[in-house]
Amino acid sequence: MADLPPLPAPDDPEAALAAVVALRRLAARLEADAVTEAVEQGWTWAQIGEALGISAQAAHKKLATEVRARRGR
Amino acid sequence: MGLVRAVRDIRTIKRLLTGAEQEARSAGEEVPGPEHLLLSAAALPDGTAARALARVGTDAAALRSAVAAVHADALAGLGLETGPAPATSLAAPAAGPMRTSPQAQQVFQRAVELSGRASPAGLRGVHVVAAVGELERGTAVRALRSVGVEPEQLLAAARAEDGLPA
Numbered sequence: 001m002a003d004l005p006p007l008p009a010p011d012d013p014e015a016a017l018a019a020v021v022a023l024r025r026l027a028a029r030l031e032a033d034a035v036t037e038a039v040e041q042g043w044t045w046a047q048i049g050e051a052l053g054i055s056a057q058a059a060h061k062k063l064a065t066e067v068r069a070r071r072g073r
Numbered sequence: 074m075g076l077v078r079a080v081r082d083i084r085t086i087k088r089l090l091t092g093a094e095q096e097a098r099s100a101g102e103e104v105p106g107p108e109h110l111l112l113s114a115a116a117l118p119d120g121t122a123a124r125a126l127a128r129v130g131t132d133a134a135a136l137r138s139a140v141a142a143v144h145a146d147a148l149a150g151l152g153l154e155t156g157p158a159p160a161t162s163l164a165a166p167a168a169g170p171m172r173t174s175p176q177a178q179q180v181f182q183r184a185v186e187l188s189g190r191a192s193p194a195g196l197r198g199v200h201v202v203a204a205v206g207e208l209e210r211g212t213a214v215r216a217l218r219s220v221g222v223e224p225e226q227l228l229a230a231a232r233a234e235d236g237l238p239a
Contacts, residue, residue, distance in 0.1 A: 015147070018215060025144055026148060
């Protein structure tokens with residue numbers, strides 16, 4: 001694995017916190033993309049929840065509407 | 074507050090919040106922040122927000138790109154190159170009661186407060202611009218700075234546009 005550059009220095013909290021915001025957005029995007037693909041491949045919400053470390057209900061509540069909309073377009 | 078103004082304000086608020094939600098969702102975000110309110114304000118038919126932005130040499134399109142660039146740069150700082158592709162917009166229509174970030178709520182409330190002091194009275198896009206100009210940090214501020222605009226400059230432009238007290 002390639003070496004990642006160092007994380008923003010803690011003495012620059014502004015840059016570090018902006019990176020946290022950007023990572024949260026990226027994580028949400030990756031989650032929606034991956035869960036949509038999982039549903040396409042026939043995964044159940046229980047399996048998706050298990051992979052994400054959350055309950056099936058939580059996974060469904062969070063992403064089912066978005067997944068349905070994406071599959072419908 | 075007169076009835077006519079109240080009805081007009083309700084229309085403005087609906088446009089503003091619906092627009093902010095659309096801005097957020099098309100950028101792949103569920104919850105609008107101040108940057109999405111600002112972009113939505115710039116599209117309001119009263120035109121005051123767009124004119125205040127023009128006073129500092131920018132516009133909604135430039136700010137929209139700047140917001141995306143701010144996030145991409147922050148990721149690049151971590152060695153994550155997400156490429157030039159725009160974020161996937163959310164496909165599902167917004168459901169349930171509208172949510173906004175606490176900072177967006179603060180901006181909205183401040184804009185309403187400023188609109189009460191304005192002459193003529195009534196909520197206009199420029200009041201949202203002024204409220205964003207009072208922020209000190211966060212994505213909206215970083216995006217503004219990346220196009221060379223300090224929040225204080227934006228606040229001054231909004232005041233000049235609306236004749237708000239300094």
